[in-house]
Amino acid sequence: MVLIAxxxxxxxxxxxxxxxxxxxxLTEADIMDxxxxxxxxxxxxxxxxxxxxxxxxIMRELLDSTGHEExxxxxxxxxxxxxxxxxxxxxxxxxxxxxxHGGSKPLGVKLALRPTSETAFGPMFKLWxxxxxxxxxxxxxxxxxxxxxTKATRPLIRMREVLTFKEAHTCHAxxxxxxxxxxxxxxxxxxxxxxxxVPYLISRRPEWDKFAGAVYSIAFDMICPDGRVMQIGTxxxxxxxxxxxxxxxxxxxxxxxxxxxxxxxxxxxxxVAAVMAAHGDDHGxxxxxxxxxxxxxxxPIPYKGLEETVRSASEKAFELLKGAGLRAVLDDRPDMTPxxxxxxxxxxxxPIRVEIGPRDVEKKQATVVRRDTLERTEVPLEQLVxxxxxxxxxxxxxxRERAWAWMRERVRPVRTTKxxxxxxxxxxxxxxxxxxxxxxxxxxxxxQVDARVLGxxxxxxxxxxxxxxxxxxxxxxxxxxxxxx
Amino acid sequence: MVLIAxxxxxxxxxxxxxxxxxxxxLTEADIMDxxxxxxxxxxxxxxxxxxxxxxxxIMRELLDSTGHEExxxxxxxxxxxxxxxxxxxxxxxxxxxxxxHGGSKPLGVKLALRPTSETAFGPMFKLWxxxxxxxxxxxxxxxxxxxxxTKATRPLIRMREVLTFKEAHTCHAxxxxxxxxxxxxxxxxxxxxxxxxVPYLISRRPEWDKFAGAVYSIAFDMICPDGRVMQIGTxxxxxxxxxxxxxxxxxxxxxxxxxxxxxxxxxxxxxVAAVMAAHGDDHGxxxxxxxxxxxxxxxPIPYKGLEETVRSASEKAFELLKGAGLRAVLDDRPDMTPxxxxxxxxxxxxPIRVEIGPRDVEKKQATVVRRDTLERTEVPLEQLVxxxxxxxxxxxxxxRERAWAWMRERVRPVRTTKxxxxxxxxxxxxxxxxxxxxxxxxxxxxxQVDARVLGxxxxxxxxxxxxxxxxxxxxxxxxxxxxxx
Numbered sequence: 001m002v003l004i005a006x007x008x009x010x011x012x013x014x015x016x017x018x019x020x021x022x023x024x025x026l027t028e029a030d031i032m033d034x035x036x037x038x039x040x041x042x043x044x045x046x047x048x049x050x051x052x053x054x055x056x057x058i059m060r061e062l063l064d065s066t067g068h069e070e071x072x073x074x075x076x077x078x079x080x081x082x083x084x085x086x087x088x089x090x091x092x093x094x095x096x097x098x099x100x101h102g103g104s105k106p107l108g109v110k111l112a113l114r115p116t117s118e119t120a121f122g123p124m125f126k127l128w129x130x131x132x133x134x135x136x137x138x139x140x141x142x143x144x145x146x147x148x149x150t151k152a153t154r155p156l157i158r159m160r161e162v163l164t165f166k167e168a169h170t171c172h173a174x175x176x177x178x179x180x181x182x183x184x185x186x187x188x189x190x191x192x193x194x195x196x197x198v199p200y201l202i203s204r205r206p207e208w209d210k211f212a213g214a215v216y217s218i219a220f221d222m223i224c225p226d227g228r229v230m231q232i233g234t235x236x237x238x239x240x241x242x243x244x245x246x247x248x249x250x251x252x253x254x255x256x257x258x259x260x261x262x263x264x265x266x267x268x269x270x271x272v273a274a275v276m277a278a279h280g281d282d283h284g285x286x287x288x289x290x291x292x293x294x295x296x297x298x299x300p301i302p303y304k305g306l307e308e309t310v311r312s313a314s315e316k317a318f319e320l321l322k323g324a325g326l327r328a329v330l331d332d333r334p335d336m337t338p339x340x341x342x343x344x345x346x347x348x349x350x351p352i353r354v355e356i357g358p359r360d361v362e363k364k365q366a367t368v369v370r371r372d373t374l375e376r377t378e379v380p381l382e383q384l385v386x387x388x389x390x391x392x393x394x395x396x397x398x399x400r401e402r403a404w405a406w407m408r409e410r411v412r413p414v415r416t417t418k419x420x421x422x423x424x425x426x427x428x429x430x431x432x433x434x435x436x437x438x439x440x441x442x443x444x445x446x447x448q449v450d451a452r453v454l455g456x457x458x459x460x461x462x463x464x465x466x467x468x469x470x471x472x473x474x475x476x477x478x479x480x481x482x483x484x485x
Numbered sequence: 486m487v488l489i490a491x492x493x494x495x496x497x498x499x500x501x502x503x504x505x506x507x508x509x510x511l512t513e514a515d516i517m518d519x520x521x522x523x524x525x526x527x528x529x530x531x532x533x534x535x536x537x538x539x540x541x542x543i544m545r546e547l548l549d550s551t552g553h554e555e556x557x558x559x560x561x562x563x564x565x566x567x568x569x570x571x572x573x574x575x576x577x578x579x580x581x582x583x584x585x586h587g588g589s590k591p592l593g594v595k596l597a598l599r600p601t602s603e604t605a606f607g608p609m610f611k612l613w614x615x616x617x618x619x620x621x622x623x624x625x626x627x628x629x630x631x632x633x634x635t636k637a638t639r640p641l642i643r644m645r646e647v648l649t650f651k652e653a654h655t656c657h658a659x660x661x662x663x664x665x666x667x668x669x670x671x672x673x674x675x676x677x678x679x680x681x682x683v684p685y686l687i688s689r690r691p692e693w694d695k696f697a698g699a700v701y702s703i704a705f706d707m708i709c710p711d712g713r714v715m716q717i718g719t720x721x722x723x724x725x726x727x728x729x730x731x732x733x734x735x736x737x738x739x740x741x742x743x744x745x746x747x748x749x750x751x752x753x754x755x756x757v758a759a760v761m762a763a764h765g766d767d768h769g770x771x772x773x774x775x776x777x778x779x780x781x782x783x784x785p786i787p788y789k790g791l792e793e794t795v796r797s798a799s800e801k802a803f804e805l806l807k808g809a810g811l812r813a814v815l816d817d818r819p820d821m822t823p824x825x826x827x828x829x830x831x832x833x834x835x836p837i838r839v840e841i842g843p844r845d846v847e848k849k850q851a852t853v854v855r856r857d858t859l860e861r862t863e864v865p866l867e868q869l870v871x872x873x874x875x876x877x878x879x880x881x882x883x884x885r886e887r888a889w890a891w892m893r894e895r896v897r898p899v900r901t902t903k904x905x906x907x908x909x910x911x912x913x914x915x916x917x918x919x920x921x922x923x924x925x926x927x928x929x930x931x932x933q934v935d936a937r938v939l940g941x942x943x944x945x946x947x948x949x950x951x952x953x954x955x956x957x958x959x960x961x962x963x964x965x966x967x968x969x970x
Contacts, residue, residue, distance in 0.1 A: 037608050038561045038596065046554035046624075053555075069531035070538075074646045075560070075598075075629060076523045076582075094588035097561075099598065102633030103579035111523065113560075113584065113598075123522050139531075144560060148587030161559045 040153035040160030050293035091212020122246030164269035178261035203455035227428015285349025301357030417448035434464035434475030525638035525645030535778035576697020598631035607731030649754035663746035688940035712913015714967035770834025786842030919949035919960030
């Protein structure tokens with residue numbers, strides 16, 4: 001697993017190595033083709049699309065089982081609607097793509113391609129919510145969003161058309177209910193990333209980097225193999241900001257009216273990049289079985305004169321696996337060697353490979369290989385399904401543990417901005433600096449460390465290693481900083 | 486079933502009655518909210534979204550099992566790309582929404598919001614296809630498309646943002662393969678609409694009304710209760726038109742290069758309108774069980790003093806149904822009468838209602854009501870699941886037969902354009918006029934009948950009732966005409 005960032009290799013080298021690996025894997029594992037003739041836009045290819053679907057299925061299951069309902073809104077948002085919430089439009093107006101013409105005619109009102117949908121939901125919530133009995137209302141949709149990015153674009157990580165965006169929007173009767181929902185959303189995302197075996201830090205973003213229009217924002221971040229940090233999910237408490245802008249009120253039991261309290265939370269196609277980055281190695285992707293489009297591939301190892309025997313044993317093994325409900329494939333392509341097939345499926349991250357050669361046939365067994373360690377085991381054919389299932393469970397557990405251990409080593413408490421800067425230069429990851437709580441000190445840290453503040457920990461009790469390195473006052477908490485995508 | 490158009494009622498009356506019913510049902514059955522603040526755009530609400538999903542699931546199953554693979558393309562198509570196929574751009578340029586700005590900056594190249602995706606697939610097919618071994622390539626996606634409609638918009642039927650569009654795009658090595666694929670696509674759509682119990686006519690569209698850029702177009706049409714015809718699916722043979730425009734070639738086994746042959750086929754959110762229109766009645770929707778988000782609702786009929794007995798028997802019935810894998814709901818809302826609940830679920834088209842009152846409890850039975858006929862049957866509790874399943878199968882069959890019989894009565898062979906016009910005026914539906922095969926005669930028929938040519942039958946042997954009414958020559962086939970949506 002040469003891919004993983006190690007001390008002693010320069011940040012530039014990790015960065016270019018990971019970057020190259022990532023671009024190659026998107027193509028070679030058939031995930032996304034980024035050669036579409038519009039900058040920042042790519043095409044989900046069949047295998048990538050299946051992976052995307054299996055990941056979204058987990059998210060849908062989590063949301064559906066916690067009282068969320070799926071809806072589907074238009075893409076187009078009129079300019080005046082987008083501008084209703086003052087902070088929001090300030091944050092997004094320079095990032096919007098604008099539709100100005102229908103055919104050759106100029107439109108009366110410019111239409112934005114949604115950069116996110118708070119302002120599309122606004123007018124509908126106003127229509128749908130009448131009384132306290134309508135609350136809470138918890139909706140979500142899976143859509144494409146558009147950002148006119150001026151920074152360098154990167155497939156799945158920073159795109160102009162984000163083809164995969166799950167956004168939830170909720171309304172509540174009280175501030176407490178909204179706050180409780182923020183906590184629930186955080187729990188949902190934890191369970192989601194746990195299913196993907198992707199490790200995360202949960203931080204409350206600083207005041208100066210919260211979602212445009214929110215009261216506060218909580219974010220999930222992961223560390224990539226190149227030491228840079230990628231935001232992979234966000235949860236926002238919107239308070240009554242949008243409710244006031246869109247006049248979303250409800251009638252209380254006592255007959256008076258009150259604005260609703262809102263939250264929203266989103267994840268994007270970045271989760272696929274996260275899975276790739278968390279587990280991939282020099283052979284290609286490594287996919288947790290739950291989301292692997294193909295969980296097990298059967299590869300016959302033919303031997304001159306015994307082709308038929310090997311073929312029929314392989315078929316039998318395949319039928320067993322498929323019959324047990326596993327997503328299995330029999331790779332009987334005649335024009336490829338077993339070695340080429342191994343390479344092909346390793347690239348795609350198929351968790352388990354079952355090899356069947358003459359010796360296996362003779363001993364009524366199969367050779368089972370797990371993708372992460374490439375460890376080989378021989379198992380009796382009659383126990384094949386059970387063994388594969390067991391191995392998939394073990395692989396899942398190991399992926400999760402390994403990825404978490406790797407990340408934890410890269411979150412480092414430091415005392416000074418100089419030390420912080422040096423660590424981020426050389427090793428990447430996340431540093432935690434003691435912080436007095438003053439925004440000016442936080443901004444000064446960003447400047448001195450030459451990094452971005454992720455925020456204060458929401459996942460662990462902060463333990464400041466000393467006083468605030470900027471003002472010298474007692475630290476109330478810590479600030480996480482990192483170089484980010 | 487007062488909704489269904491009948492002879493003797495004026496076309497205007499049917500039309501307004503169906504129109505009003507349709508708009509009310511979209512709202513009252515929680516399908517789509519059309520009050521979104523952009524003309525021609527609506528929001529899929531939770532129940533409608535579930536119905537949409539179950540319908541798309543059938544389509545995906547049909548496509549996946551016939552060698553199609555799902556992908557996902559960007560929405561944005563550069564102007565120069567859209568313009569590559571000359572006929573295509575002529576057909577679509579006035580219908581496109583154009584993105585001209587990113588933030589406040591004008592874009593270098595205008596971007597169209599896809600009206601359909603032939604020209605988005607074009608450049609990627611060119612990259613993906615190298616040799617005959619790559620063919621056939623059969624891809625599809627489920628996306629939103631955009632049409633700057635100048636005609637009156639109508640929810641699901643004619644929208645500016647069509648939120649539900651399944652489009653398949655295929656490439657083949659020979660003209661024969663492409664032709665065979667057109668036939669397969671027609672078979673797929675037949676099976677699809679058969680699952681929805683929606684009756685259809687299959688017609689080859691006339692030369693002057695084929696898809697912009699196609700060699701020929703085949704369409705599925707249905708007759709709505711107001712006598713107007715709605716196109717619900719299309720299959721196009723593109724020949725080598727787009728392949729030449731986009732230089733999509735492949736290497737043949739003999740080493741020479743040849744342009745690919747292409748087809749494409751689509752269905753839209755109109756299929757939901759089609760299901761509503763085909764089966765609905767004055768009580769609301771009637772949904773075939775396969776696509777009903779809720780297949781059976783259990784309604785307790787409480788009786789003073791026996792509330793607890795009725796409640797627990799209802800719960801037991803619900804558990805039985807749910808345990809058997811049916812999409813069941815127990816409606817135990819305390820603040821509604823049974824009558825209000827009946828009304829509520831009938832609106833939403835739930836196929837089967839199970840009522841449980843004191844008499845049912847006493848006799849260890851349930852009263853089962855089917856949505857289409859509102860017929861009541863008493864069945865022993867222990868046979869409940871089997872009876873519900875049987876009734877669902879019967880209801881499905883009856884819906885299909887009834888809808889087909891209704892449509893068949895409304896396809897009428899006629900001899901003269903005057904007769905044709907009068908029938909369409911008074912009764913709507915479809916008329917079949919003898920046709921010599923000359924396009925000018927066809928266009929003249931459109932003018933004289935004041936209707937639109939659907940084309941020549943692809944589903945039955947045409948039987949002209951006489952000579953061509955325009956030129957008097959012998960008829961080679963018939964032309965179908967109708968007033969259309």
